[in-house]
Structures are given as C-alpha cells and as structure tokens.
Amino acid sequence: MTNVLGLTDDPTLIAALRRVAAAADRELCEAAAPPARRAWADAAVVVVDHAAALACAAELPRRSGVVLVCPGTADLREWQAAAVVGAEHVLGLPDGEVELLAVIGATAEPEESGGTVLAVVGGCGGAGASTFAAALAWSAGRQDAGRDVLLVDADPYGCGLDVLTGLEERPGVRWSGLTVEGGRISARALRDAVPTWTQGIGVLSADRETRAQLDAGAAMAVVDAVQRSGTTVIADVGRAFGPVADALVSLAELTVVVVPARVGAALSSARIADRLVERGVAAGLVVRGPAPGGLTPADVAEVTGLPVLASMRPEPGLAEALERGGLRLRTRSPLLGAATDVLAPVGAARPRPRWIA
Structure with a gap:
C-alpha cells in the first residue's frame, strides 16, 4: 500500500511534502491530479493542493485521510476546496509541517496490537x-x-x-x-x-x-x-x-x-x-x-x-x-x-x- 500520495505541482509544497515524508519514514508517491482510482483508494494519506482538490472531487469518490495544503496561510478558497473534496485538515506550509507530520504519523503508522x-x-x-x-x-x-x-x-x-x-x-x-x-x-x-x-x-x-x-x-x-x-x-x-x-x-x-x-x-x-x-x-x-x-x-x-x-x-x-x-x-x-x-x-x-x- 502506498503510504502517502502527493497531488501537487507546486515546487514549495512538493519540497515540504518530501521533508515530512522522510521525517515520518513514509513512502511518498507524487502524481498528477486526478490520479488513478486504485492509487486514490490505496493511499493511507492523500495530500492535495487547491487545484488537485477540485480535480479529484470532480472525478473520484470521497474518501477519508485527505489533507489540503497550501503555501503560507490558507484563505477562503482553500477552505472551500477542502469542503468540496472532503479534506479533514487544511494546513499552510512550511509552518504546518509539524502538524502534517503528526497527521501522517498517526494515520500511516502500521497498527499492531498495542504494547505495554x-x-x-x-x-x-x-x-x-x-x-x-x-x-x-x-x-x-x-x-x-x-x-x-x-x-x-x-x-x-x-x-x-x-x-x-x-x-x-x-x-x-x-x-x-x-x-x-x-x-x-x-x-x-x-x-x-x-x-x-x-x-x-x-x-x-x-x-x-x-x-x-x-x-x-x-x-x-x-x-x-x-x-x-x-x-x-x-x-x-x-x-x-x-x-x-x-x-x-x-x-x-x-x-x-x-x-x-x-x-x-x-x-x-x-x-x-x-x-x-x-x-x-x-x-x-x-x-x-x-x-x-x-x-x-x-x-x-x-x-x-x-x-x-x-x-x-x-x-x-x-x-x-x-x-x-x-x-x-x-x-x-x-x-x-x-x-x-x-x-x-x-x-x-x-x-x-x-x-x-
């Protein structure tokens, strides 16, 4: 299963996603939006920008584990795109890298029976x-x-x-x-x-x-x-x-x-x-x-x-x-x-x- 699917062509966002994926020890698959249905369904976390969110919402079914990212601070259009695609988080990068790391770590860490x-x-x-x-x-x-x-x-x-x-x-x-x-x-x-x-x-x-x-x-x-x-x-x-x-x-x-x-x-x-x-x-x-x-x-x-x-x-x-x-x-x-x-x-x-x- 692909761990993290990154759907953005913004160089700033791609660089941030690569840093976060490396810190979380997760595989990052970079693709154009909308991706193949199998890739969309199999990814543990999907990270989209504004344009990718709209493209995915138009072509693909809703799913959990979607994060919308943007450069700097999110504005009204980012929040509107998040609502359309069903994103659970809206994060501005690079300031939100720590929160994105927590989201990816919590969602993508393989679950086993808990230890003591x-x-x-x-x-x-x-x-x-x-x-x-x-x-x-x-x-x-x-x-x-x-x-x-x-x-x-x-x-x-x-x-x-x-x-x-x-x-x-x-x-x-x-x-x-x-x-x-x-x-x-x-x-x-x-x-x-x-x-x-x-x-x-x-x-x-x-x-x-x-x-x-x-x-x-x-x-x-x-x-x-x-x-x-x-x-x-x-x-x-x-x-x-x-x-x-x-x-x-x-x-x-x-x-x-x-x-x-x-x-x-x-x-x-x-x-x-x-x-x-x-x-x-x-x-x-x-x-x-x-x-x-x-x-x-x-x-x-x-x-x-x-x-x-x-x-x-x-x-x-x-x-x-x-x-x-x-x-x-x-x-x-x-x-x-x-x-x-x-x-x-x-x-x-x-x-x-x-x-x-």
Whole structure:
C-alpha cells in the first residue's frame, strides 16, 4: 500500500511534502491530479493542493485521510476546496509541517496490537531502580522473543542506561539525536536506530552532556509511537518527578517502586507512593534485600500503602558485573526472578499485584 500520495505541482509544497515524508519514514508517491482510482483508494494519506482538490472531487469518490495544503496561510478558497473534496485538515506550509507530520504519523503508522508501558522509580536514592528497569527489559525480551522491547532512559540524574547495559561505546541514536517537534516519530525507524542490548532489546539513553535537557513532549511522542506499534516499553524515570517523569508515568500501565528493605528507605518510598496515589497511578513495590533490621515486604507495604509485586534477595556479583562491561543476568538470577514476577500479570485488563509476606 502506498503510504502517502502527493497531488501537487507546486515546487514549495512538493519540497515540504518530501521533508515530512522522510521525517515520518513514509513512502511518498507524487502524481498528477486526478490520479488513478486504485492509487486514490490505496493511499493511507492523500495530500492535495487547491487545484488537485477540485480535480479529484470532480472525478473520484470521497474518501477519508485527505489533507489540503497550501503555501503560507490558507484563505477562503482553500477552505472551500477542502469542503468540496472532503479534506479533514487544511494546513499552510512550511509552518504546518509539524502538524502534517503528526497527521501522517498517526494515520500511516502500521497498527499492531498495542504494547505495554511500565515505569520504574526508586523509592529512595540508590534503590537500584535503573538496574531493575534493565532486568524487566531482559525478562520481557526473554519471555517473548517475537515482541520488540525498548528500554528508555528518562532519569536526568542517572548514570545512563547505556553505561549500565555496557553500550556506552556502541553507535546508535541517543535522546540528543532525536527531533520530535511536537509530532510523531516512526517506531520502526527508532527501533532500527537505537543501540541493541541482549536479545534484541533496544536502549534509548541520554548523552552525558545533555541529560538534564530531556523534553516531556518528545518523551511522550516516542513512548506513544513505540507502544502503539506493539513494543514493550520499560521507562526508568528516576525520583525527580519532573515533567518527563510525570508524562511517562501517565502513559504506564504499571509503575514499579523499587525499595530496599530498610526503615529509612520505606519511609522515603511512602512519599513517592503518595505522589503516585494522588495521580491515580497503578503502582506496586519491589522490595530488595538484604533486610539488616528484619524488615519484611509486608512491613514495607504497610508503610507505603502499596501492594508488593515481588521481593528479592541480593544479586551476587552485581556491583562487579556493572563495573565490568554492563549488566548480564543468569537464569537463576534473583533480579530476573523478581522481574518475571512483576511482568506475569501485566497485559491483563488491570494489574493484579500479589502480596508477599
């Protein structure tokens, strides 16, 4: 199926259409108006100018997905032509390129069964949220090799998920290499561009010098696009709860709060839990050992008011592994076991966290 059919002979409009189609990773078929009926019917989006709109309206049946474009600002004649051809949008170019990108991205992106978005946040400093986010991605890739997984770094104060996964020297797109000016992004192009970790898991990280410049709109556009394409998204949002974290938590089916089994950590996590509950977010705990004072997962649940999704004993050799080439998980890894427990109920109509005493 032709993705975008462009019907205009205006050089300014053609140049704009080519830029937008390239940015959306879509094929642009340029034709004279009126086109063949098959081309008109098969295109996902048809972009026409004033003259093409009138020609198509006279010769072809109405269809959805028609956009009328014009140089500069649309005037009365453009709106009249749009009404005649049944155009759903009237956009002046080049100022309207971002909106056209969003229209093409929303209409032409291949629809698959939607993926799952999980957010991970540390209940206190040093809780190990980034490590657990990586473990979730590892487990998701291991459970369903046919489904794409994207690990997203959205913690402006973290070390970087590319470092944690051992990909810091691997070429590929980072946040600073993405331009999402309020429109949509091609999920297929993004998956091909980011560095690949184990089992085909993509990792979208931030550059060290631009970590604090993450944009909430870009983050939402990226996660929305890849989730709609059927990808499982694991987002490490950190504890800062700025605009980026709030945006991604709002998209998540479940937010996982990682808490060490210590009294101070539990009290700190209670503040995070309150913030999530205020926003109506589905959330649960992963309680991480050791418990030097004998604090149980049930105790942590009582303090925070959140259910326990999983508990885990310490991961042997974790610190050394992270210093020597990035995280790698064994089959009987406590991290992997806890991640598998968290993922088990996800994808149902509603998360079903289980209590672990």
